[in-house]
Amino acid sequence: MDNNFENITESYSSHENCPVRNVLDRIGDKWSILVLMVLGEGEVMRFKDLNAAIADISQKMLTVTLRSLEADGLIVRKAYPEIPPRVEYRLTAMGISLLPHIKNLTEWALANFDTIEQSRKAFQS
Secondary structure (H helix, E strand, O other), X not given: OOHHHHHHHHHOOOHHHOHHHHXXXXXXXXXXXXXXXXXXXXXXXXXXXXXXXXXXXXXXXXXXXXXXXXXXXXXXXXXXXXXXXXXXXXXXHHHHHHHHHHHHHHHHHHHHHHHHHHHHHHHHO
8 A cells, every 4th residue: 555645544543633524524514515505606694594595404503504614714704783683694715715616516416316316226125
């Protein structure tokens, strides 16, 4: 085996040290990529608009997802001191730089979904 590959796999053998596993664990959940895609369609979105755009996400799960994306520096949250409170979200430059990769993954999934479904059915048989 390539010695360089062994060094890489040894360096990333734990989750904390592996950037790929660490990042994919954060954005690879059920909602993060979808939230990033929706935010990528507009410059700024309010919480209620995001919630409406992703109809089957609960308010609590949307809040958790937005906080996680904000903590990772992929989105920015801006709260206005108004009554009722107004909160807006937008992608950061890093979040915007992720969009083409999400688009490529989305296109791949759409192009291969039928084949994947057939394979799953064949596997179950």
